[in-house]
Structures are given as C-alpha cells and as structure tokens.
Amino acid sequence: MWTQHDNALTRTFRFKDFKMAFSFMSDVAEEAEYQEHHPWWSNEYNVVSFRLRTHDAGNTVTEKDQKLAAAIDQLAAEYGGVVQEG
Numbered sequence: 001m002w003t004q005h006d007n008a009l010t011r012t013f014r015f016k017d018f019k020m021a022f023s024f025m026s027d028v029a030e031e032a033e034y035q036e037h038h039p040w041w042s043n044e045y046n047v048v049s050f051r052l053r054t055h056d057a058g059n060t061v062t063e064k065d066q067k068l069a070a071a072i073d074q075l076a077a078e079y080g081g082v083v084q085e086g
Helices: 018-035 063-078
Strands: 009-014 040-044 047-052
Touching: 009 063, 018 040, 018 047, 018 063, 047 063
Parallel strands: none
Antiparallel strands: 009 047, 040 047
C-alpha cells in the first residue's frame, strides 16, 4: 500500500542491485511517458523512492497518481522489488 503524506503518494522499493534498480526505472520512465504523468523519484544504489501527485490539480493525489502507482507496483514485482518500510 502506498502511503499518503503531504498531498502525495509515497513508496520506496529496494532491488537486488543497482543494475536491477536502473532497469526498473527505465521501464517506469516508459510507462510514465505512456500515461503522460511523471513521478518525482530518487535513486541511491539499489533503492528507488517515489512521490506522486498531480501538479495541474493543485498538487493533490488524483486518479492519475493511483493509476501510475499501480503500474509502478506491477513493474516492481516483475523486477523483484521489495517495499522498503520507513
């Protein structure tokens, strides 16, 4: 489950290594382009963190964010990503 904090959905994933994290990010980039909805994200080695909110809706969480979050979850599962708590 994504966490809603400060008008955004947030989640962090941990992968086997940097290469796997980067491959995941590349696929997320393709999906974000397809959905025309782009996340804020950060990456450090094998950890990728996301923050999703819709800027043109006053920086709030919308259905667009929920849809992208679901796609990110699916891709993370395909790459063996584990949700990192805290």
